[in-house]
Amino acid sequence: MISLYRPASSWLHNHRAGHKLLALCFVSIFIFPLTSLALLLSLLMLCASMYLSLGKDGLAEMRVVVPLWPWFLMMLAFHWYSGEPVAGLVAVVKMVLMILLANLLTLSTRQSDLLSALQQGLTPITWLGFSTRPLALSVSLMIRYIPVLVLLLGQHRQAWRARGGAERRKWLLVVPALIGALRLADHVGESLTARGGVSGFR
Amino acid sequence: MSNPSTERTIAQIALYAALIAALGLLPKFAIPIAGGIPITAQSLGVMLAGVMLGPVRGAIALLLFLLVVALGLPLLAGGRGGIGVFMGPSVGFLVGFPFAAFTCGLIMKLLKNSPVLPAAWFSAAVGGIAILYVFGIAGMAWKMDTTVMQAASVMVVFLPGDMLKVLLAGLIAQTVWRGMPQALISRA
Amino acid sequence: MRWFRQEKSRRSALSAVSGAPAIDMRNVVYKRAGKVILDGLSLQLDERRVGIIGDNGSGKSTFARLLNGLLSPDSGTLKVFGIDATQHTASLPQFVGFLFQNPDHQILFPTVLEELAFGLTQLGLKQGDAERLAREYLRAQCRIEWADRPSQSLSEGEKQRLCLWSVLLMKPRLLVLDESFASLDLRSRYDFMAELNRQQQQLLMITHELDLLENFERIVWLHKGSVKADGDAKTVISAYKQYARNGL
Ligand SMILES: Nc1ncnc2c1ncn2[C@@H]1O[C@H](COP(=O)(O)OP(=O)(O)OP(=O)(O)O)[C@@H](O)[C@H]1O
Numbered sequence: 265m266i267s268l269y270r271p272a273s274s275w276l277h278n279h280r281a282g283h284k285l286l287a288l289c290f291v292s293i294f295i296f297p298l299t300s301l302a303l304l305l306s307l308l309m310l311c312a313s314m315y316l317s318l319g320k321d322g323l324a325e326m327r328v329v330v331p332l333w334p335w336f337l338m339m340l341a342f343h344w345y346s347g348e349p350v351a352g353l354v355a356v357v358k359m360v361l362m363i364l365l366a367n368l369l370t371l372s373t374r375q376s377d378l379l380s381a382l383q384q385g386l387t388p389i390t391w392l393g394f395s396t397r398p399l400a401l402s403v404s405l406m407i408r409y410i411p412v413l414v415l416l417l418g419q420h421r422q423a424w425r426a427r428g429g430a431e432r433r434k435w436l437l438v439v440p441a442l443i444g445a446l447r448l449a450d451h452v453g454e455s456l457t458a459r460g461g462v463s464g465f466r
Numbered sequence: 467m468s469n470p471s472t473e474r475t476i477a478q479i480a481l482y483a484a485l486i487a488a489l490g491l492l493p494k495f496a497i498p499i500a501g502g503i504p505i506t507a508q509s510l511g512v513m514l515a516g517v518m519l520g521p522v523r524g525a526i527a528l529l530l531f532l533l534v535v536a537l538g539l540p541l542l543a544g545g546r547g548g549i550g551v552f553m554g555p556s557v558g559f560l561v562g563f564p565f566a567a568f569t570c571g572l573i574m575k576l577l578k579n580s581p582v583l584p585a586a587w588f589s590a591a592v593g594g595i596a597i598l599y600v601f602g603i604a605g606m607a608w609k610m611d612t613t614v615m616q617a618a619s620v621m622v623v624f625l626p627g628d629m630l631k632v633l634l635a636g637l638i639a640q641t642v643w644r645g646m647p648q649a650l651i652s653r654a
Numbered sequence: 655m656r657w658f659r660q661e662k663s664r665r666s667a668l669s670a671v672s673g674a675p676a677i678d679m680r681n682v683v684y685k686r687a688g689k690v691i692l693d694g695l696s697l698q699l700d701e702r703r704v705g706i707i708g709d710n711g712s713g714k715s716t717f718a719r720l721l722n723g724l725l726s727p728d729s730g731t732l733k734v735f736g737i738d739a740t741q742h743t744a745s746l747p748q749f750v751g752f753l754f755q756n757p758d759h760q761i762l763f764p765t766v767l768e769e770l771a772f773g774l775t776q777l778g779l780k781q782g783d784a785e786r787l788a789r790e791y792l793r794a795q796c797r798i799e800w801a802d803r804p805s806q807s808l809s810e811g812e813k814q815r816l817c818l819w820s821v822l823l824m825k826p827r828l829l830v831l832d833e834s835f836a837s838l839d840l841r842s843r844y845d846f847m848a849e850l851n852r853q854q855q856q857l858l859m860i861t862h863e864l865d866l867l868e869n870f871e872r873i874v875w876l877h878k879g880s881v882k883a884d885g886d887a888k889t890v891i892s893a894y895k896q897y898a899r900n901g902l
């Protein structure tokens with residue numbers, strides 16, 4: 265399964281997932297009330313230098329914000345219209361900054377590490393007798409079955425075309441996929457039970 | 467779908483979450499109409515998760531989907547993912563997904579005794595448009611620092627596509643119901 | 655989440671009764687949707703390799719699913735290794751490993767290593783230990799390069815092998831195979847069969863491929879939910895072939 269994680273060995277990769285997650289939370293809370301364009305812009309420069317420090321392709325990773333340009337234009341236009349163009353600029357820079365910071369976490373942290381950090385964060389609920397195992401299991405199951413369902417959708421498309429199905433009504437292909445997913449769920453549930461179920465034999 | 471077990475429930479939730487992801491990954495499933503704005507099948511998946519699985523399972527499926535997106539898999543339509551998507555202008559819609567699915571499922575359940583087609587249309591419209599738009603517009607107004615009216619005006623371009631999706635969600639639910647009634651878990 | 659605590663208490667540790675036969679079934683009836691699917695089955699099976707044959711819809715899969723608690727009989731008694739199967743459905747999979755027909759239904763994890771390690775964590779091992787053991791197991795099978803491969807990238811035969819290994823790692827005492835060969839080519843079938851014969855588990859195999867059962871110690875022919883014939887491979891298989899050609 266493709267992931268947005270970029271394997272590399274940078275200083276950021278070496279930090280623990282939980283710490284990075286906490287840092288992101290704190291930084292977001294700190295940035296949220298800021299309204300000074302100068303301050304936000306200097307933070308953006310700081311953020312850019314963090315990307316730069318990741319290695320030679322570091323800066324290129326900042327492209328994640330590019331597809332959002334229509335939104336940025338719209339924000340500027342709205343604020344221009346209400347006669348406060350600077351506020352528009354502040355909103356855009358703040359959003360770009362937040363997205364870039366969050367993206368730093370995503371590209372430097374393996375998803376399994378992030379998941380275990382999350383599970384660790386949920387430790388208090390295990391004291392109440394709950395388990396975080398179903399959570400981790402559902403994540404695995406979902407990731408495992410994405411390619412299977414993509415294949416399922418594709419197969420039905422082929423069968424549909426082979427029988428001369430009209431392109432116009434191809435939404436009908438969702439029907440066998442919905443039913444197929446539930447049929448598959450029956451089998452997967454059985455297979456899980458056959459190996460000890462969600463809670464295992466402990 | 468008799469004999470409900472925890473294992474089967476978890477599998478149903480995980481497989482529907484995977485299906486929503488698969489629908490977003492298939493570019494060919496985008497329905498290119500509504501003034502050039504491509505409509506992906508993904509938000510159709512949100513409505514269908516609620517309509518098919520019922521309120522609780524539907525909402526959990528969407529929560530799972532969002533969690534895996536946040537963990538860094540590019541599963542949102544257009545190949546977006548990671549925590550960054552929760553910092554962007556569409557955060558309201560993402561947060562609204564589970565609530566939308568819950569509403570769809572709840573209404574579907576409350577209308578248990580009426581015919582499937584109108585019930586699914588109504589629940590998809592309320593959950594997939596009304597509720598989702600409330601969250602989405604609030605999120606946009608917050609993130610873009612605009613007024614609610616300004617944010618709401620953006621939605622005008624999405625409305626035709628979403629109405630089409632409501633239409634499809636109803637027809638799809640109806641077709642499933644005729645072919646395999648027990649697959650409509652919200653009615654079981 | 656209340657179920658989780660209930661599950662825990664339901665799965666109190668059990669141990670197999672020593673000397674009890676693998677399967678002890680008396681007058682087992684199973685009905686579904688008002689239809690009798692297993693009609694008063696009585697069987698004691700303790701041979702190392704048992705084959706189950708019969709027509710489509712004769713109840714073979716239903717029979718197999720009773721053995722590891724996926725289904726419960728409506729009446730009659732069923733003991734698996736001396737354990738009452740109707741009382742302890744959730745514990746049975748510890749003793750009875752199951753290999754389904756379609757590996758895509760069985761593989762639960764995105765990568766090979768996770769799939770193998772899962773069974774071990776089910777038995778109570780820590781994730782790290784489980785992954786280390788799974789890696790060792792792969793190395794012993796000369797397939798260490800599979801460890802980080804996406805499970806979806808394996809071929810059908812390789813997937814089925816992964817399923818077998820992840821079940822074997824849990825060390826069940828009885829291995830149940832329900833037409834697990836359907837997606838394998840001829841050569842893989844023979845390879846797979848040879849691998850099964852090397853294991854020390856007891857084996858209960860459902861198949862339409864009578865060749866594979868040739869040197870099994872015992873064959874049971876199910877017909878419309880009851881035992882039509884039961885005995886050594888040669889007799890039962892030739893009786894079944896005769897029936898398949900000429901009818902009853
Ligand atoms: N959920 C169900 N509801 C109704 N009937 C069922 C159900 N499950 C199984 N049956 C019926 O029980 C009978 C036995 O099914 P089973 O799957 O055990 O057959 P089988 O011997 O494994 O057949 P095959 O060789 O085709 O796999 C069949 O007639 C089947 O239609």
Ligand SMILES: [Mg+2]
Nearest residue numbers: 714715716832
């Ligand atoms: Mg069968």
